[in-house]
Amino acid sequence: MCAAISAQEKLQAAMQHKIVPNQEYLLQGSVLDSSKDVLIHRLRGLADNVDEQVETFQDRERVLTLGPVSGQTLTLYVRQAMDVRPGMDQSDTPWTMRYIGQPELGDKSRPTVLRNSIDVGCTPNVLEFLSEMGFKQDYEFMCKGLMFRKGRMKILVYKVYKNKTADNWEPLSMSHVVELSVLAPQGHDAVAEDVRNFAEQLKPLVQLEKTDYRRL
Amino acid sequence: MIIMGFSTLQTFPLIEGLTGPQTLDVLHKRITALGARVSGQFVVDCETYFSAPSLLPGNSQRVLNVLHNTEEPASVFAILEGGAKQPVLVADTLLDALLPKMAVLYTSNKKQTRIESKGNRYEMGDFVVKLGSVTMSGSFKGILVEVCYLACVVPALCWEMVWEFMQSFLGSTVPSTLPPYIQSRQNATFSPTDTIQMYLEKFNEFRKQTVAR
Amino acid sequence: MSMQREEKALDAALDAFSQRLNDLKQSIGQTLQKLEAGHEHMSWPSLLDSFALLSGQLNNLLRVLKNEKTPLLRNRVTLPLLLSPERDEQLVRLTEGRVPAFAHDLVPHYLRTKHDPMVEERLQMVESKAASISADAAQKQVTAMNKVVNNLLDTIQQSREDWESESARAQLSQTSSVADTQQLIAAIGTVPQVNKAPSSIKTNIKANIQTHPYK
Numbered sequence: 001m002c003a004a005i006s007a008q009e010k011l012q013a014a015m016q017h018k019i020v021p022n023q024e025y026l027l028q029g030s031v032l033d034s035s036k037d038v039l040i041h042r043l044r045g046l047a048d049n050v051d052e053q054v055e056t057f058q059d060r061e062r063v064l065t066l067g068p069v070s071g072q073t074l075t076l077y078v079r080q081a082m083d084v085r086p087g088m089d090q091s092d093t094p095w096t097m098r099y100i101g102q103p104e105l106g107d108k109s110r111p112t113v114l115r116n117s118i119d120v121g122c123t124p125n126v127l128e129f130l131s132e133m134g135f136k137q138d139y140e141f142m143c144k145g146l147m148f149r150k151g152r153m154k155i156l157v158y159k160v161y162k163n164k165t166a167d168n169w170e171p172l173s174m175s176h177v178v179e180l181s182v183l184a185p186q187g188h189d190a191v192a193e194d195v196r197n198f199a200e201q202l203k204p205l206v207q208l209e210k211t212d213y214r215r216l
Numbered sequence: 217m218i219i220m221g222f223s224t225l226q227t228f229p230l231i232e233g234l235t236g237p238q239t240l241d242v243l244h245k246r247i248t249a250l251g252a253r254v255s256g257q258f259v260v261d262c263e264t265y266f267s268a269p270s271l272l273p274g275n276s277q278r279v280l281n282v283l284h285n286t287e288e289p290a291s292v293f294a295i296l297e298g299g300a301k302q303p304v305l306v307a308d309t310l311l312d313a314l315l316p317k318m319a320v321l322y323t324s325n326k327k328q329t330r331i332e333s334k335g336n337r338y339e340m341g342d343f344v345v346k347l348g349s350v351t352m353s354g355s356f357k358g359i360l361v362e363v364c365y366l367a368c369v370v371p372a373l374c375w376e377m378v379w380e381f382m383q384s385f386l387g388s389t390v391p392s393t394l395p396p397y398i399q400s401r402q403n404a405t406f407s408p409t410d411t412i413q414m415y416l417e418k419f420n421e422f423r424k425q426t427v428a429r
Numbered sequence: 430m431s432m433q434r435e436e437k438a439l440d441a442a443l444d445a446f447s448q449r450l451n452d453l454k455q456s457i458g459q460t461l462q463k464l465e466a467g468h469e470h471m472s473w474p475s476l477l478d479s480f481a482l483l484s485g486q487l488n489n490l491l492r493v494l495k496n497e498k499t500p501l502l503r504n505r506v507t508l509p510l511l512l513s514p515e516r517d518e519q520l521v522r523l524t525e526g527r528v529p530a531f532a533h534d535l536v537p538h539y540l541r542t543k544h545d546p547m548v549e550e551r552l553q554m555v556e557s558k559a560a561s562i563s564a565d566a567a568q569k570q571v572t573a574m575n576k577v578v579n580n581l582l583d584t585i586q587q588s589r590e591d592w593e594s595e596s597a598r599a600q601l602s603q604t605s606s607v608a609d610t611q612q613l614i615a616a617i618g619t620v621p622q623v624n625k626a627p628s629s630i631k632t633n634i635k636a637n638i639q640t641h642p643y644k
Contacts, residue, residue, distance in 0.1 A: 022313060030613055035604035038474045045478050046485060061617070069268040072320040097307075099314050118314050122307035129305040132296050133280065133322075134272045141617060160613055172616055175609035197488060201481050205604050211614050 021183040024117040025192045026103075027199050027208040030175040036157065039178070039205055040146065043155060046201060047148035057158070058083040058144040062127065064135040075100075076135065078126055082142070095124050105210050111196035113210045117183060142169050145176065152182050152191060153198060178206050221344075221366040222374055222406040224382075224398070225414040227421070228359040228389055236349060236356045240335065243347055243361070246385040252340035258286045260348070260415050261332035265315070265322040267298075280322050282315065283412050293412045304409050327353050331419045333360045342367045343381060350422055357422045361386060362411070372402040435500060442499040449490045456482050509536050 031039045044054065060080045067073035077100065081093040101116025145158025156179040161169040180199055182191045199208035231239045248254075265280040272278065278298040285293070292311040295304050315322075333348030344364040350357040363382055368374035375394055382390045394402055397413045460479040463471060493499060514532045521529050528535060543549065559567070 020310075020313065022310075028610070028614055029605060030610040031605045032603075032609070038604070041474060042478055042481060045482060063618075066318065066321050067271065069271050069321050074318045074321055097314075099317050118310055118317075120307050120310045120314055122305055122311070125303060126305060128301075129294070129296060129303045132299050132301065132303055133278060134267060143617070160616055162616065173609045173612050175606060175613060177610075177613045177617065201484055201488075205477075207605060207607075207610075211610075213614075213618070 021185050022116055022118050023184055023186055023188070024100075024115050025112040025182045025184065025195050026115065026211075027112050027180045027195055028211045029178045029206045029208040030173075031157070031178055031206045033159075033174050033176060035205065036176050039157060039176075039202070042202065042205065043146075043148045043157070046198070047150045047155060055147045056083065056145070057081070057147055058142070060140065060142050062140040063138045064127075064130055065138050066130075066133065066135045075138070076130065078130070080124075094121060095126050096121050097126055097130070103211070103213060105212060110210075111192040114192070141172075143177075150198060151194065152184070153195060154181050154183075155179070155198075156181075178202075178208060180208050220369055221342075221364050222368055222371050222378070223362055223364040223411045223414070224371075224375075224378060224395055225360060225362045225411070225418055226382075226386070226389070226391060226395070227418060228361050228386060230359070236359065239359060240347055240349060243359075243385065244336065247338055247340075247345060247347075250340065250385060252338040252343070252345060254336050255339040255344075256337045257335065258337045258346050258348070259332055259334045260285045260412075261330065261334075262416060262419050263324060263326065264329040265318075265324040268321055268323060271321055278322075281416055282311070283416065285408070285412060285415075287411075288408050291408070293409060295413065295416055304413065306409060329353070329423075331357070331422065333415065333419075350419075352422060357425075360415075360418055364411075369406045370403060371398050371406055375402070438498060439500050439505075442493065442496075442502075445493050446490070446499075449486065449493055453483070453486045453490060456486055507540055509540060512536055 040054075058081070060082050062078045062080075063075060064078060065073050065075045077098040079096045079098065081095075084093060097120050099116070099118040099120075103113045103115040104110075105113055140163070142161040142163070143158045144161065145156060148155040148157075157176050158179075159176050160172045162172050163169045180195055182195055184191050202208060228239070228243065230236060231242060234242065260283065262281055262283045265282070267278040267280070269275065269277075276298065278296055281295045281297065283293040283295065285291075290308060292307050292309055293304060294307065294311065295302060329352075331350065331352040333346075333350045335346065335348040338345040338347070342365060344366065346360075346362040346364075348360040348362065350360050361382075363378060365374055365378050365381075371394060379390060379392070393399065395414050395417065397417050398406075398410065401410065456479070460483065463475070463479060494502075509531070512531055512533055514530055516529050517531060520531060528539075544552065562570075
């Protein structure tokens with residue numbers, strides 16, 4: 001018989017001991033549509049899922065903001081999986097809401113961008129719930145692409161679509177986004193080095209770099 | 217382990233001349249005499265957040281209740297009050313890490329609003345009984361008894377039997393009707409969020425009592 | 430006890446090392462075969478793939494070497510216990526026909542840890558010459574040299590960065606585009622506040638150019 005500890009206390013303890021993976025080490029870049037297949041080919045060779053079928057995904061992502069109150073806002077990314085996997089119903093597909101903190105670029109010696117990232121799985125009524133809370137939708141987009149894994153690293157290659165009218169999605173630019181990331185608990189800076197090394201191996205096909213958001 | 221079933225929740229008044237712990241002890245003796253055995257402890261807790269005054273148009277306010285139940289250890293329940301609807305969001309436990317990020321927009325005074333029901337969990341055949349001691353910001357408020365019947369998920373079909381079982385150890389304190397929240401849903405399939413809704417209903421009653429004093 | 434543990438760690442490190450080496454050897458073999466047999470209809474991406482694989486495996490190898498758990502291999506001595514001019518079939522098999530016998534003329538080459546005697550002699554000369562300078566004077570020379578070298582290094586690194594960013598830009602036109610990257614990342618953007626101050630961007634760039642130390 002064990003004493004009942006509330007889930008919240010458990011999470012707080014986990015956060016204090018820095019075992020909640022809420023830090024994202026990230027490099028971003030893009031590849032022209034015409035060179036995408038070469039990249040995919042290369043990734044198939046380098047990533048872990050060599051023998052298996054590469055995992056595909058299609059997500060619809062809505063960006064919602066709450067506030068401002070005293071200059072503070074909160075932006076959440078609500079992601080809905082659009083691809084129905086075998087044996088699943090559209091209503092069973094997972095929804096997540098994601099918080100992304102201010103990215104830290106650091107100096108040149110820091111191999112990747114570091115940002116706080118909290119991914120929360122939730123029920124499909126999340127949009128209605130957030131709207132009742134006062135969240136307003138800023139914009140939305142669709143992502144469609146492939147996911148590779150290399151150890152703890154996640155490599156995404158995807159196309160971004162924007163919609164002018166409700167269901168008319170058009171591809172944005174002639175390129176695919178390429179993202180290299182690792183989610184780790186606080187203070188696991190060594191993984192950043194792995195991310196950089198992997199990015200080096202994809203040069204000169206793609207330039208994966210620390211995105212300076214102030215420059216966009 | 218997925219526990220399906222139907223739960224009902226009621227307050228149990230203190231027995232004349234006895235304290236909270238003494239009353240709980242009496243209940244413990246009654247139910248173990250019936251053959252139930254303790255199968256662990258449980259907690260249902262609720263933290264409440266209030267929307268900042270200027271956040272919503274027309275100075276309307278929303279109250280965000282975040283509840284945890286040891287029976288559903290991987291989930292966090294969020295119930296929003298104050299609007300036309302009262303939506304419930306079920307999320308994984310990382311929601312707790314997200315809430316501090318909206319501290320200015322939805323504020324909470326943890327010391328004053330945190331309320332929980334905590335105590336022994338008993339098993340007896342198809343019944344699970346939870347005797348909870350309710351505390352708000354650390355002080356004792358009363359007793360909540362949850363009775364869960366695992367073999368049925370439609371309240372209307374098993375209420376009478378559950379009622380009889382409850383009377384065997386709670387006596388005349390058992391109300392003859394279903395809890396208000398369940399009344400309108402008695403023919404629907406019962407789910408863990410319904411249990412949480414009932415807890416919130418009762419927690420709110422306890423809070424109102426405090427304000428009245 | 431600690432000896433045993435060390436032995437075990439060494440065995441494990443050597444196993445890991447030889448496994449990585451074997452992987453690398455195999456890949457080199459495959460690449461060579463690819464080059465020799467199929468160079469007429471070989472595509473550039475396929476060659477790049479081969480090189481990427483080699484580079485990945487070299488990385489793995491270095492990681493084993495640098496691993497904290499790997500004992501310092503340079504502290505170890507390899508001692509030939511038995512030399513024989515006879516042909517050793519097992520050795521032939523192990524070395525894939527490269528070494529037929531563990532003999533006197535081959536072993537010094539394979540297990541050599543010292544330089545050639547001629548090289549050693551010349552090194553001795555240089556060292557004795559270095560020893561003739563006073564410690565003080567030597568220190569001064571070292572400092573001056575370090576300064577020059579550091580300056581040179583900075584200049585080279587700067588030019589290398591400039592050159593790489595230029596050549597990278599030239600390369601980008603083929604497989605990726607900076608403009609597209611920026612457009613896409615802005616579209617999936619993470620910090621909406623940044624869109625509010627477009628005018629500050631120009632001044633930022635200008636300020637950077639002015640403070641650039643090598644222009």
